[in-house]
Amino acid sequence: MRRLRTILWLGLKELRSLAADPVLALFMVYAFSAAIYSQATGITYELRNASVSILDEDRSQLSARLRDALLPPFFRPPEPIGAAEVGPRMDTARDTFVLDIPPNFQRDLAAGRHPELQLNVDATAMSQAGIGAGYLQQIVAQEIATFLGRTETVPVALRMRTAFNPNNESGWFVGVVGLINNVTMLAVLLAGAAVIREREHGTLDHLLVMPVSPLEIALAKLWSNGLVITVATGLSLWFVVHEAVGMPIAGSVPLFLLGVALYLFFATAVGLLLGTAARSMPQLGLLFILVVLPMNILSGGNSPFESMPRALQIVMSAFPSTHFVAFAQAILYRGAGLDIVWPQFLATGGVGGLVMAVALLRFRRSIAQAVG
Structure with a gap:
C-alpha cells in the first residue's frame, strides 16, 4: 500500500x-x-471541384451535351480552350483533366464508325485523377448512349450496398x-x-x-x-x-x-x-x-x-x-x-x-x- x-x-x-x-x-x-x-x-478523398477543360474541335450538339454534363460539385464549370493551350495548362497544373473532342465526332458516331475521344489526366493529383477519370468515362458513355437513343443492357444487374459509410x-x-x-x-x-x-x-x-x-x-x-x-x-x-x-x-x-x-x-x-x-x-x-x-x-x-x-x-x-x-x-x-x-x-x-x-x-x- x-x-x-x-x-x-x-x-x-x-x-x-x-x-x-x-x-x-x-x-x-x-x-x-x-x-x-x-x-x-x-x-478529402472524394472527387470535388476538379478542374476540367474541353478542346472542342467538333462544335456539335453532342459535344455541347458532354460539356453541359460536367456539373458541380464534382467538376468546376469546364473551360473551352484551344489546341495550343493543352500542353501549357497541363504543365502548369491549371487543369486536372482536358477532354479532347475531335472534328466530326458526332457525324462519325452517327455513321456507325468508332471515333475516339482523348482524355488528358494530371496524375500528380492521384485521388482526383483516379476517381475523376472513372466518373468522366461513365458520364461520356451515358451521354453518348442517350444521344443515340440506346439503352445499355447487361445480363446481370449489380446492386451496390455500401456498409458503415453509405455516403x-x-x-x-x-x-x-x-x-x-x-x-x-x-x-x-x-x-x-x-x-x-x-x-x-x-x-x-x-x-x-x-x-x-x-x-x-x-x-x-x-x-x-x-x-x-x-x-x-x-x-x-x-x-x-x-x-x-x-x-x-x-x-x-x-x-x-x-x-x-x-x-x-x-x-x-x-x-x-x-x-x-x-x-x-x-x-x-x-x-x-x-x-x-x-x-x-x-x-x-x-x-x-x-x-x-x-x-x-x-x-x-x-x-x-x-x-x-x-x-x-x-x-x-x-x-x-x-x-x-x-x-x-x-x-x-x-x-x-x-x-x-x-x-x-x-x-x-x-x-x-x-x-x-
Missing part, C-alpha cells in the same frame, strides 16, 4: 507539472481539437485516423518529455534522495500521462469527431477507451525508452521522427494494410499500433464487440506489457548510472 500511495502522489505531481507547462498543455488541446477537425474537414464521407475516415495517430504521438512525447523535463530541471536528483524507487517514479509517469491521453481521447472522439465532424459512432465508446488504455501501455513505454536514450528535447524529437512516424504511417490507418508487401505486413503485425488501428475501426465504424476485437486487445496488451518491462528496466539502469 505504501508503494501504491507513492506512485499515486508522484503521478499527481506529474499532472501538476503538465498543467504548469502552458506550451505543452496548449499543444495537447490543439492536437485533440483543431488539428483533428482541420484534418477531417480539409483532407463515402472521407472526413469520417480522416478524423478517426487523425485521432489514432495523435494518441500515439502525444503518448510518446508526453512520456519522453516527462523524463527529460526532470533531468533538465534538476528535479530528478531531488527524487533520488527521497525514499522512492526508480520503478515507482516510472510507473507514476506512465499512469499520469496515460490518464491524460485517455481522457483527451474520449473528449475528442465525442465532441470533435462525433459532434463537429458528424461521424456516427457505431460501437461502444467505453470499449474503445479500454482499448486505448491497453495501447497506452505500449505507447507510453516507447516514450519512456526514448526519454532515457535522449538527453534533450531536440534529441527526443529526432528519435520520435525515426521511430513513431514510420510506425504510424505503416499501421494501416493511412493506407490499406493488405496492400503492403507481405514481408512488411509480417513485421508490422508485431507492433501494437497496427492492432490499435484494427480494433479502433472495428469498434467505431462497424460496432464490433469484445467477442470480435479480443485478439487485437490481447496482442496489444501482450506486446505493450513486454515493451513496458523493457522500458522500466532501461529507466532503472539509467537512474543507476545517474546516481553513479
